[in-house]
Amino acid sequence: MNNFLKNKHLVSRAGFGIHHNDIEKYKNISPKKLYEELKKNSDYQPLQTDLQAVTAERYQEMLKATDRKPYNQFNKNYNTSVRKSWHSQMINTPSQLREKIALFWHGHFATRLQQAFFNKEIIEIFRKNALGNFRDLVFEVSKSPAMLYFLNNQQNKKARPNENFARELMELFTLGRGNLYTEKDIKESARAFTGWSYNHDPGEKEFLGKTGNFDGTDIINIILEKPECAHFITEKIYKFLVNENPDEKIVKSLSEKFYKSNYDITTLMDEIFLSDWFYSDKNIGAKIKSPIELIVGIRRIMPMDLQNRDTIYNFEKLLGQELLQPPNVAGWPSGIAWIDSSTLLLRMKIPAVMAGYKTLDIEPKSNDDINMGKDEKKVIVNKKQNTITIHWEGINNILNEDLFNLLLSKPNEKLQKMITDFNSDKSKKHLMISIMSTPEYQLC
C-alpha cells in the first residue's frame, strides 16, 4: 500500500479525512511524518461563537422569569452557535487530531442538555484536555456543571444524586459495567461524593477493597490506580480509532503503556498511530463513518456554500448524530447501529443533493426537549430552498486525480469499472458524486 493511501487512512482516523488542499502533500510525506505534523498542529484555541453570550446575571434572570421563552430561545440559539463553531473547526482547522479526540470524549462523557453555557463549558473541557491527561479530564468533567446537572436533574433522581453519579462514573466513564466494583462500592463511594456538594458524610468508607475517610477525589484516585480503568479506556479508544473488533493482544499492550504513562493520552495516540499494525489491511476501511465523520469529511474534500448553514447539521441529525445531543449518558452507539435502510439511502443520496442533482424533503423525528410543543420543521433542499453550491472551480485540480484512490479507503477494480461505465458519458463531477454515493464511501 502506498503512502498516499496510508496517509488517507491516518487522517480519516486521526482527523476527519483528507482536505482538498492537502492532496499533493499526502503523496510525498511519510505517515510517520504526517502524524508528527498533525500532533504539532493540534494546539488548543477556544471556540469563537458568532452569537454574543449574555452575562451570567442576565442568564439567571431569564432562567427565573415566568416567561421562559427568552431563556429557551437563547439556549437554542447559543447551542446552535457552539455547534457551528465546533463544526467549522472540524472542517477547517489543522488541529484535526485534537478535534477528533474531543469528539470521542464528547461521546464518552455524554451529556444531553439545553443549558447552553453548560454545554459550551464541557465541550471546551473535552477540547482542552483532548490530548492531555485522562486524570485531569475525569476530574474536570466530574466537577463540571453540565455533568452534575445532567446526572442529578435531567436523570431525575434527586433523592440519590451521588449514587447516580458514582454508578455512571464506574459503569460508563472509568471501569465498564460490572467490572471490579459491586453495588456496595457504589453506595460507599456515593457517600464520599457528598463532600463535593453539601452534607458531607465524614464517616469511614470501604471502597474497592480499601478503607478510609474518603472524599470524591480519593475515590477517583483509587479507581485510576486500577489497571482495569486504563484497559477500559484504551479498548474504547481503539474501537473508535482503529477497529470495532478489538485485537485483545494489542489492546492489552496499549493499555499497559497508557497506565505506565499515568494516563497520558498523547502517549496512547503515539502508540497507535506510529505502529505498523495501525496500517495493516484489516484495519483499513474497517469502520462505518459516523454521521459527523461522513458530513465533515465531505465538506473537507468538497468546498461548498450553504444558503442555510443549518442544513448541514440537519443532515447529521437525520442520520442520527447531533453535536451537543448524544442520546444519553452512554453516548452514541457506533458501527452498524448507524445503518438502517432509511439512513443508508439518505447517506447515499446526500452527495447528489449537495451537487443539486437531487432534492430532499424529509421530516426529522420530533424533538420535544427543544421544540417545546412546536412541530419539527421538514428538511428541504432544492433549487429554491436551502440551496447548496459546490465550489467546483476551487477543486478543478482534484477532478483530474484518480478519484477512486482519493475518495475510497480501499478502491477496488470491479467497483471502479462499474462506476466508470455508469458515468462514461458524463462529467468528472458526476463521477465524483457517484463514487460518494456508494456503500464503500460509508467506510473509512
Add this chain to the structure above:
Amino acid sequence: MIINRKNFIRTSSLAVASFLFPNFLDALTLPDAIAMNGKTLIILQLSGGNDGLNTIIPIKNDIYYKSRNQISIKENDALLLTDEAGINPNLKFFKELYDNGELAVMNNVGYPEPNKSHFRSMDIWQTASGSNEFKNSGWLGRYLDEACHDCQNPTQAIEVDDLLSLAMKGETKNAIAFKDPKKLFDNSQEMLYKKLNADNHDHEHDLASYLYNTLGNAINNSEYIFSESKAKPTDKVYPSTQIGKDFKTISSLIKSDINTQVYYLSTGSFDTHSNQNKKQNQLFKNINDAVEIFTKDMKENGKFNDVMIMTFSEFGRRVAQNASNGTDHGTANQMFFISGGLKRKGLLNELPDLTKLNQGDLIYQEDFRKVYATVLKRWLNSNDQKILGKDNGYYDFL
C-alpha cells in the same frame, strides 16, 4: 443518470421485477421463524407526553378539579364511561368503541424512577429498558430479530415515517420506514443503486457486506411494498391529515397479502406547556377521525378482530396545571387498546389515585413492560421473555 420513473413503473410488473432482481422472488416466499397467526399490531405513539388526566377524566374527583381551575374537562362535557370516568369529548368515536366492547384502557402505566426528559423517557419506552439501562435496540426490533431470524426481508415490521424509530431497530434486523410506498420506491430504485446491488457479492469486509445487504433489502422491499400497496387499495375516504394518510397507507397494506405484523406511527406534539386544551383537542380530533374510518374499513373487510391499535406516550403530565393554562412533564399515563379481538374490555383497572402523589406526580401502578410482554406473547405469539430479557408477567385483556 436519473431513471425515468414513469417508464419504469409501467414496465415493472411483478414478473419483470422478479427478473430484474434475483432476490426478489425470495422476498415473496419468506420462511417465518415464528408461525404467523394472522394478528396485526399497530402502535400509535403520542409524542410529546399526552396529558392522560384530560384524556380519561376523573369526573368525580375534587382534587382533579381543584388542581386544574382553567383546563379541567367538566363532568357535563366528558363522555361518560363509568360513574367515575369520562373520556375527552374530542374522542367521541372512542366512546362508541368503548360501548361496543372494542376498547380497553389500562390506567396508570409507567416504570420505576421515571425520567422527565422527552428523549430519554421515549428511549426507555421504545427500548423497554429500565430507567438506569441504556439499550441500543428497540422492543419491536428485537421482536423482528426473532420473527425474521432466517427470513430475508424484514417486512414484518413497518414504520410509517421518513426515519426509523429506535423501537423498530433490532440487534440484527431493522424494520423499514417510509411515509409513502411510492416515495420509498422512487428513492430506492435509482439506476446507480441497482447496478451497485447487482454487483453485490464477495465483499472483503463484513461491514461492506452488511451495507450491501441493507441496500439490497431496501431495493427489494420497496418494490414488494409498493406493489402490495397497490394490490387492494382502500376505497374509503380518509381524512387529509397526516395521521389520516398514515392510517390509509396501513389499511391498504393490511388488505394486501403482505406479511407485515407490526405497524408503527406517531402523532403530536402533545407537549402542552401552554394553552393545552386547544392543542390537545385538535390532536384528539385528528386521531378520532382517522381511527373511526380505519375501524370501519377493517370491519368491512373482516379484519377488525385480528387488528389491534395500541397507544402510548413517553410520560403523562403533572396533576396540577401551570400558570400558562398548560401542564408540565409528569409520569404515569394510560394506554388504549382498540380491537374486535379483546378478551377484556373497558377500564382494566382503577383510575390513578390523586391523593397519593410523589411531589405532584402520579405514582405508576402498572409496568409498561408487562403490557409489552402480554402483547408479544398473546397477540404476536412470540417469546416475550427473550425479547424483553426477563419475565414480566401477563395481563388478561388478550
